[in-house]
Amino acid sequence: MEANNNKMEAPLRKKVCNMCNTTTTYKNWSRHLRTIKHQKNDPDSTIEPRFHEKTKEKIRNRVSKPRKERTQKPHRVFSGFQSSLFERKKPNIKIEDNTHKKSAFNRKVLLFVVNKREFKDINQFLNYSRGIAEKKILGYLKEIGNLKINISVVCRYIKRKPSHENFTTHFTTENKCFYTTTNFNEFYSNIKTTVQKRKDVFIAKGSSWIFKSVLSMEINMYKNNSLRGGSYIELPKWISLKKAIDIPKFEGETNISINAFTHDNGNIVPLQLCKVERETYIDLFYLSEENKEYYCLIKNFSSFCYNVTRPNSIRNNIVTYSGKNAVRVFYEKLKKEALYIAKNYFDINKPMVITKEQEAEFERTNTCFICERSFNESPPTYEREERDMNINKTKVRDHDHLTGKYRGAAHSICNLKYKVPRFIPVFFHNLSGYDAHLFIKEFGINTGDIKVISNSEENYITFSKVLRYEKLDPVTNKTVFEKIELRFLDSFKFLSSSLDKLASTLEKEQCKHLSRFIENKEQSDLVKRKLAYSYEYMDSPKKYNETSLPPMEKFFSSLTGKHITFDSYENAQKIWASFKIKNLREFTILYNTLDVLLLSDIMENYREVSLGDFKLDPAHYFTTPGFAWGAMLKKTSIKLELITDIDMHLLFEQGIRGGLSQCSTRHSKANNKYITGKCEQPGKYLLDLDANNLYGWAMCKYLPYKELK
Structure with missing residues (x-):
């Protein structure tokens, strides 16, 4: 015992x-x-x-024999911890057996799906799939060149009792560029971090879903043509072993971002791209000639690479149309463009990228970079809201949601208000007149609200068309509806002069849009002025087929009562010959195209000057007076006291003068005793005063802004 x-x-x-x-x-x-x-x-x-040898033998036999999969019943207590023996690596299972692929556009778009038995942990699944991802990505990189990659991990969630409902969601990373110099280990590590963050954000929203398992991983790869090609080339040994290592080291020591490029069969190929864009950056171009290798400085990157405004490396072409239902076609084209902008720009929300230097700067700064006030003060707009004072003063990091770049330290409320507006401005020159009525009638036929600000029933300051579109919520994986506004503005209310006079003020380097459309220098010199057009002569569609310009007398305008000058007519003839125009239809299309390009350059230059001087964008205003009012408030930092007394308001209104005015003259005769010698009559003297710039003088005087009585 x-x-x-x-x-x-x-x-x-x-x-x-x-x-x-x-x-x-x-x-x-x-x-x-x-x-x-x-x-x-x-x-x-x-x-x-650790298994017994007999147990190992049973497992080997079980793996080698194909059997129908059985759903393993979870343990009542350890269901969250349980993992199958088959979730571990086995040397007799090939990696290729676990993936399948789909391709499109001549293999420019490739999708690999990694299917595995269900894992209970995301990190464990990603670690297992690392070898598969590396093999597929590097293989595809050698096949077609530089890539853009995003990875989506498909997970299954289950509802709490009593429903036990299943729900599948995707945790998808943003597109990342992958080049020959990209470190795969670092790239994949960032992927794992991003997926885990997406999962944590989903859980933090407080839903009643419980993580069950990982189902699969999707690897989406696209050919990256952002720099006119980007073919794959093997790097020279001296670059791969020496220079490409020196650049990151140099960046860390000097706080300068460096990008290096080379060429391959006429295509621009990146050799080294900076991971963090700093305030100072340098672009270099690598050349090799007769056993000599050297770097050249790229002074103008925009000239170095052609202008691309679409992700698929296609320029935004000018759309022209002549025929029936022109307004309807215009609206459909504009709607398509607006929805593209909304989905590819407005709905982007990239996570913030901040360097150690920027983090240190954030800790040091005491001023909001948006409202330029101290963090001990509230923003100007929210001074009255005492109850939110502490919230308004909170210091936060602000970043650009489109690029992920850190912008600066800001008040919490300034950060929330400082966002991309949900409208797209559309400028017409002299829109407020009759032209606006054409669009209002067509917009009324289509679904969506119309907003109008008008002076009268005939004259509109601005009008907007509200568009609705569907998008997929990446968190809930459900369809939601968003709104975007097409805002039509009159450029004449900002720059009240003819298009011809405004175009004459532009310098050569300011005609950016015109230069991109017309690259020939001879033609470019001809079109830097408004083209003459015979409005009243073009009264029939048949005249569009005429093969020559109308006579000079046909360009008479009954609206102005003037003929065009001989110089303008001669310029139109030169343009006809230089552009090899065949008929008046092509001439009309060119006329409209040049008007749009000139107006684009005029308004962009106006916006550039306004942003430089006042840090205000005229595209956010309706007229110049409204823009000037905003500039005054920003420059003076004045807090205006609102007028609540109706009598005081009427007093100010009575002081407003405008319209026709006249100066009454009176006859007066002087009696200057020093000149006339007539002393028996009372003396009378005349004083002549002339005041210049009375309007400017009045504008320089102080105005009341508070304590009005």
């Missing part, structure tokens, strides 16, 4: 886990390997369970 007791009290064999610094029995060893603590410490599953 005593021997039996000693046998029962004999200590059990222990096993030590070096990863977790934990001691457990051999019996509980497999259970320990399935715990969350161990899976976090050993994400690559380097420690295998």
Whole structure:
């Protein structure tokens, strides 16, 4: 009996886990390997369970024989920790068997799907799939060149009792460029971090879904043609072994971002791209000639690469149309463009990228870069809201949602208000007149609200068309509706002069849009002025087929009562010959195209000057007076006191003068005793005063802004 007791009290064999610094029995060893603590410490599953040789043989036989998959019933207590033996790497299972692919556009778009048995942990699944991803990405890189890649991890969630409803969601990363110099380990590590963050954000929203398992991973790869090609080339040994290593080191020591490019069969290929865009950056071009290698400085990157405004490397072509239902076609084209902008720009929200230097700058600064006030003060707009004072003063990091770049330290409320507006401005020159009525009638036929600000029933200051579109919420994976506004503005209310006079003020370097459309220098010199057009002569569609310009007398305008000058007519003839125009239809299309390009350059130059001087964008205003009012408030930082007394308001209105005015003259005769010598009559003297710039003088005087009585 005593021997039996000693046998029962004999200590059990222990096993030590070096990863977790934990001691457990051999019996509980497999259970320990399935715990969350161990899976976090050993994400690559380097420690295998200890089995008896007979058990190992059973497992080998089970793997080698194809059997129908069985759904494993979860343990009542350890359902969240349980993992199957088949979720570990097995040397006799090929990686290729777990993937399938789809391609499109001559293999310029490729999708790989990694299908595995369900994993209970995302990191464990990503670690297992790393080799598959590396093989596919590097292989495709050699096949077609530089890539853009995003990875989506498909997970399954289950609802709490009693419904037990299943729900599948995707945690997708943003598109990342992958070049020959990209470090795959660092690239994949960032992917893992992003996926985990997306999962944490989903859980933090407080839904009742419980993470169940990982189903698969989708690797989406696209050919990256952002620099006219981007073919794959093997780097020279001296670059791969020396220079490409020196550049990151130099960036870290000097706080300068460096991009290096080369060429391959006429295509521009990036050799080294900076990971963090700093305030100072340098673009270099690598050349090799007769066993000599050297770098050249790229002074103008826009000239170095042609202008691309679409992700698919296609320029935004000018759309022209002549025929029936022109307004309807115009609206449909504009709507299509607006929805493209909304989905590709307005709905982008990239995570913030901030360097150590920027983080240190954020800690040091005491001024909001948006409202330029101290963090001890509230923003100007919210000074009255005492209850939100502490919230308004909170210091936060502001970043651009389109690029992810850190912009500066800001008040919390300034950060929330400083966002991309949900409208697209559309400028017409002299829109407020009759032209606006054409669009209002057509917009009324289509669905969506119309907003109008008008002076009268005939004259509109601005009008807007509201468009609705569907988009997929990346978190809930459900369809939601968003709105975007097409805002039609009159450029004449900002620059009240003819298009011809406004175009004559532009310098050569300011005609950016015109220069991109017309690259020939001879033609460019001819079109830097408004083209003459015979409005009243073009009264029939048949005249569009005429093969020559109308006579000079046909360009008479009854509206102005003037003929065009000989110089303008001669310029029109030169343009006809230089552009090889065949008929008046082509001449009309060119006339409209040049008007649009000139107006684009005029308004962009006006916006550039306004942003430089006042840091205000005229495209956010309706007229010049409104823009001037905003500039005054920004420059003076005045807090205006609102007028609440109706009598005081009427007093100000009565002081407003405008329209026709006249100066009444009176006859007066002087009696200057020093000149006439007539002393018996009272003396009378005349004083002549002339005041210049009365309007400017009045504008320089102080105006009341508070304590009005």
